[in-house]
Amino acid sequence: xxxxxxxxxxxxxxxxxxxxxxxxxxxxxxxxxxxxxxxxxxxxxxxxxxxxxxxxxxxxxxxxxxxxxxxxxxxxxxxxxxxxxxxxxxxxxxxxxxxxxxxxxxxxxxxxxxxxxxxxxxxxxxxxxxxxxxxxxxxxxxxxxxxxxxxxxxxxxxxxxxxxxxxxxxxxxxxxxxxxxxxxxxxxxxxxxxxxxxxxxxxxxxxxxxxxxxxxxxxxxxxxxxxxxxxxxxxxxxxxxxxxxxxxxxxxxxxxxxxxxxxxxxxxxxxxxxxxxxxxxxxxxxxxxxxxxxxxxxxxxx
Amino acid sequence: xxxxxxxxxxxxxxxxxxxxxxxxxxxxxxxxxxxxxxxxxxxxxxxxxxxxxxxxxxxxxxxxxxxxxxxxxxxxxxxxxxxxxxxxxxxxxxxxxxxxxxxxxxxxxxxxxxxxxxxxxxxxxxxxxxxxxxxxxxxxxxxxxxxxxxxxxxxxxxxxxxxxxxxxxxxxxxxxxxxxxxxxxxxxxxxxxxxxxxxxxxxxxxxxxxxxxxxxxxxxxxxxxxxxxxxxxxxxxxxxxxxxxxxxxxxxxxxxxxxxxxxxxxxxxxxxxxxxxxxxxxxxxxxxxxxxxxxxxxxxxxxxxxxxxxxxxxxxxxxxxxxxxxxxxxxxxxxxxxxxxxxxxxxxxxxxxxxxxxxxxxxxxxxxxxxxxxxxxxxxxxxxxxxxxxxxxxxxxxxxxxxxxxxxxxxxxxxxxxxxxxxxxxxxxxxxxxxxxxxxxxx
Numbered sequence: 001x002x003x004x005x006x007x008x009x010x011x012x013x014x015x016x017x018x019x020x021x022x023x024x025x026x027x028x029x030x031x032x033x034x035x036x037x038x039x040x041x042x043x044x045x046x047x048x049x050x051x052x053x054x055x056x057x058x059x060x061x062x063x064x065x066x067x068x069x070x071x072x073x074x075x076x077x078x079x080x081x082x083x084x085x086x087x088x089x090x091x092x093x094x095x096x097x098x099x100x101x102x103x104x105x106x107x108x109x110x111x112x113x114x115x116x117x118x119x120x121x122x123x124x125x126x127x128x129x130x131x132x133x134x135x136x137x138x139x140x141x142x143x144x145x146x147x148x149x150x151x152x153x154x155x156x157x158x159x160x161x162x163x164x165x166x167x168x169x170x171x172x173x174x175x176x177x178x179x180x181x182x183x184x185x186x187x188x189x190x191x192x193x194x195x196x197x198x199x200x201x202x203x204x205x206x207x208x209x210x211x212x213x214x215x216x217x218x219x220x221x222x223x224x225x226x227x228x229x230x231x232x233x234x235x236x237x238x239x240x241x242x243x244x245x246x247x248x249x250x251x252x253x254x255x256x257x258x259x260x261x262x263x264x265x266x267x268x269x270x271x272x273x274x275x276x277x278x279x280x281x282x283x284x285x286x287x288x289x290x291x292x293x294x295x296x297x298x299x300x301x302x
Numbered sequence: 303x304x305x306x307x308x309x310x311x312x313x314x315x316x317x318x319x320x321x322x323x324x325x326x327x328x329x330x331x332x333x334x335x336x337x338x339x340x341x342x343x344x345x346x347x348x349x350x351x352x353x354x355x356x357x358x359x360x361x362x363x364x365x366x367x368x369x370x371x372x373x374x375x376x377x378x379x380x381x382x383x384x385x386x387x388x389x390x391x392x393x394x395x396x397x398x399x400x401x402x403x404x405x406x407x408x409x410x411x412x413x414x415x416x417x418x419x420x421x422x423x424x425x426x427x428x429x430x431x432x433x434x435x436x437x438x439x440x441x442x443x444x445x446x447x448x449x450x451x452x453x454x455x456x457x458x459x460x461x462x463x464x465x466x467x468x469x470x471x472x473x474x475x476x477x478x479x480x481x482x483x484x485x486x487x488x489x490x491x492x493x494x495x496x497x498x499x500x501x502x503x504x505x506x507x508x509x510x511x512x513x514x515x516x517x518x519x520x521x522x523x524x525x526x527x528x529x530x531x532x533x534x535x536x537x538x539x540x541x542x543x544x545x546x547x548x549x550x551x552x553x554x555x556x557x558x559x560x561x562x563x564x565x566x567x568x569x570x571x572x573x574x575x576x577x578x579x580x581x582x583x584x585x586x587x588x589x590x591x592x593x594x595x596x597x598x599x600x601x602x603x604x605x606x607x608x609x610x611x612x613x614x615x616x617x618x619x620x621x622x623x624x625x626x627x628x629x630x631x632x633x634x635x636x637x638x639x640x641x642x643x644x645x646x647x648x649x650x651x652x653x654x655x656x657x658x659x660x661x662x663x664x665x666x667x668x669x670x671x672x673x674x675x676x677x678x679x680x681x682x683x684x685x686x687x688x689x690x691x692x693x694x695x696x697x698x699x700x701x702x703x704x705x706x707x708x709x710x711x712x713x714x715x716x717x718x719x720x721x722x723x724x725x726x727x728x729x730x731x732x733x734x735x736x737x738x739x740x741x742x743x744x745x
Binding site: 018 | 423428429430450
C-alpha cells in the first residue's frame with residue numbers, strides 16, 4: 001500500500017470515527033432539547049459496570065404491558081422490535097400504555113423497544129391486587145376453601161408480614177407487594193393448586209400455573225384483577241443513571257432512607273422522548289435532583 | 303537464529319577450534335556476528351514492549367485525570383472532552399503514518415493508544431447521556447470502527463484487542479436476554495484473516511506473527527464454544543476433532559520448522575486439543591448420548607443455529623481431510639494417527655445416530671479405546687526411536703491416563719478388565735523381550 005493511499009484511508013477512518021461520535025452527541029442533544037418530557041416512578045439498585053463507570057441501575061415500577069385481548073400465537077416474540085406508546089396516569093406519572101408492531105403516527109409519543117419476555121400465564125404484580133387489605137383479611141380469617149388452602153400453607157414470615165401490614169398503613173404499596181409475592185408462591189404449591197383447581201389427581205403446577213391463577217381470581221373476583229391474555233416485559237432505554245463513582249452508593253443509600261421515611265414524594269426519573277428514542281434527563285429524590293439532594297445532605301463533592 | 307541455537311554454537315566453537323576446523327579468528331568473528339544479532343533482537347523486543355506499555359498507560363492516565371474532575375463538568379464539556387480523547391488517539395496514529403515510521407514500537411504503541419482512546423471516548427459519550435445500550439453493541443461498534451488501524455499500522459496489539467473484543471461480543475450476544483446471533487462472530491473473525499495471512503507469509507517466525515497466531519488459535523476455540531447451539535447432542539466432538547486436527551495440520555504447514563513450542567502455536571493447541579478429544583471419546587457415556595434423537599430444544603434453538611452446528615461439523619472434518627492430503631502430498635511429516643481422528647469421529651457419530659441399539663454404541667466405545675491405545679503406543683515408540691524424552695513421557699502419560707480411566711470404569715466388569723490388563727501387560731513384556739534380543743543380536 002503506498003504512503004498516499006495509507007494516509008487517505010486513515011483520513012477517511014478519522015472522519016468516520018469523529019462523525020460517529022458527533023452523530024451520537026447531536027442525536028441525544030436534540031432529544032434533550034425537543035423531546036417530550038415524562039416522569040416515571042422508579043426503584044433503583046446499584047451494580048457496577050466495569051467498562052462505563054459507576055451508575056445507579058434504574059428499575060421502573062411498572063415495566064410490563066398487559067395485552068388484554070387474546071392475540072394470535074407468536075404475535076410477540078422475545079427479541080422482536082416493537083413500539084410502546086407512552087401515556088400519563090391520573091397521578092401524573094408516565095406509563096407504558098399500549099404495544100404496537102409499527103410506529104404510530106406523528107404527535108404520539110412512543111419508544112422503539114425490544115420485547116424481552118412474553119408471559120402467557122402471567123403471575124401477579126402489585127397492581128393486580130385491587131384491595132390488598134381486604135384480601136389479607138380474607139386469607140387470614142375466612143373459611144372459604146381457597147382462603148383455607150392458602151392459610152394452611154402460609155410460612156411464619158408471611159403470616160407476620162401480612163399481620164404487620166394490616167396493623168400499619170393498609171393502603172401502602174408494601175402490602176400489595178407482599179400479597180403479590182404470596183400469591184406467586186402459591187401458584188407453584190402443589191397442595192394448594194390441587195385444591196384450587198379441584199382435581200382429584202396431582203396437577204403439574206409448572207404447566208398449570210395459568211389455571212391456578214384463574215382459580216384464584218375466581219375465588220376473589222372483587223379483589224384480584226383478571227389475568228391478561230399476555231404480559232409482556234420490554235427492554236427500554238431507561239436503565240442507567242451514571243454518577244461519579246463515589247456518589248452512586250450514596251445515592252442509593254439516600255433513596256433507601258427516603259423510602260423508609262415514607263414521604264409522599266416518590267423517587268422518579270424524568271425522561272425525554274423523541275421519534276422513538278429516549279434518554280434519562282434527571283434522577284429525582286422527592287422534589288430535588290439527586291445531586292442537589294446529596295449536596296444539601298452534605299454528601300456531594302464540592 | 304534462536305537463543306538455544308546460538309548457545310549451542312558458542313559451545314561448539316571451542317571444539318571446532320581445537321579440532322582445527324576453524325581458526326581462532328574465524329571463531330571469534332562467528333561469535334561476534336551472532337552476539338550482535340542476539341542483542342539487536344532483544345533491543346527490538348524491549349522497544350516494542352515499552353512502546354505498548356507506554357501507550358496503554360498514557361491513555362489510562364489521561365482517562366483517570368479527566369475522571370477525577372468529571373463531576374464538575376457540564377454535558378457540553380464532557381462531550382468535548384470525549385471527542386478530544388478520540389482526536390488525541392488519531393493524532394498519535396496519524397503522526398506515525400505521516401512520518402512513515404517503520405519501527406514496530408511506534409506502530410504498536412500508537413495503534414493501541416488510538417484504539418483505546420476511541421473506546422474510552424465512545425464510552426464517555428454513552429455515560430454522559432446515560433445511554434443504556436447493551437454492552438454487546440458498544441464493544442462491537444468499538445472493535446469494527448478501530449479495525450482499520452490494524453491494517454493501516456500493521457500492528458499486532460490492536461489485532462489481539464480486536465480478537466478479544468469480538469469474542470466478548472459473541473459471549474454477550476449469546477446470553478438469553480439478548481437472544482442474538484453469535485454466529486456472526488465468524489464474519490468478524492474473517493475481517494481479520496487477511497491481516498493474519500499476510501503477517502504469517504511475511505515472517506512466520508517473527509514474535510508478532512507468533513503472538514498473533516496464539517491469539518487467533520485461542521479466539522477460534524473460544525468463539526466456537528460460544529457459537530455452538532448444542533441441539534445435536536455431542537456433535538461438538540466431531541466439530542472440535544476436526545478443528546483441532548485442522549489446527550495441527552495448518553501449524554505443520556506454516557510453522558513446521560519452528561524449533562520451540564512457543565513458535566508453533568497451532569501445532570501445540572491442535573495436538574493438545576485433539577488428544578483431549580480422543581481421550582473423551584474413550585468414555586462410554588459420550589457414545590450413549592449422541593445424535594438428533596436426543597435433541598433438546600434449547601431456549602435459542604432456531605433453524606439457523608441447528609444448521610450452523612451441522613455446517614461447522616462438515617467444514618471442520620472436510621478441512622482436516624484436505625489439509626491432511628495436502629501435507630502428505632508435500633511430503634511433510636505429520637502424524638497420520640492424529641490426522642484420521644476427525645473422519646473416525648464423524649463416522650462413529652453417524653453410525654451411532656442411525657442405529658437404535660447398544661451394539662453400535664458398544665462398538666464405537668471399544669474402537670475409541672483401541673484408537674487411543676494405539677495413539678499412545680505410537681507416541682511412545684516414536685519417542686524411543688528418536689531418543690526424545692518428551693515423546694516417551696507423552697506416550698507414557700497417554701497410556702497411563704487410559705489405564706486409570708478404564709481401571710476405575712464401573713461399567714466394565716472385573717473379569718473383562720482383568721483379562722484386558724493381563725493381555726496388555728503380557729504384550730509390553732513380550733515387546734521388552736523382543737527388543738532385548740534384537741539389541742543383544744546387534745551387539
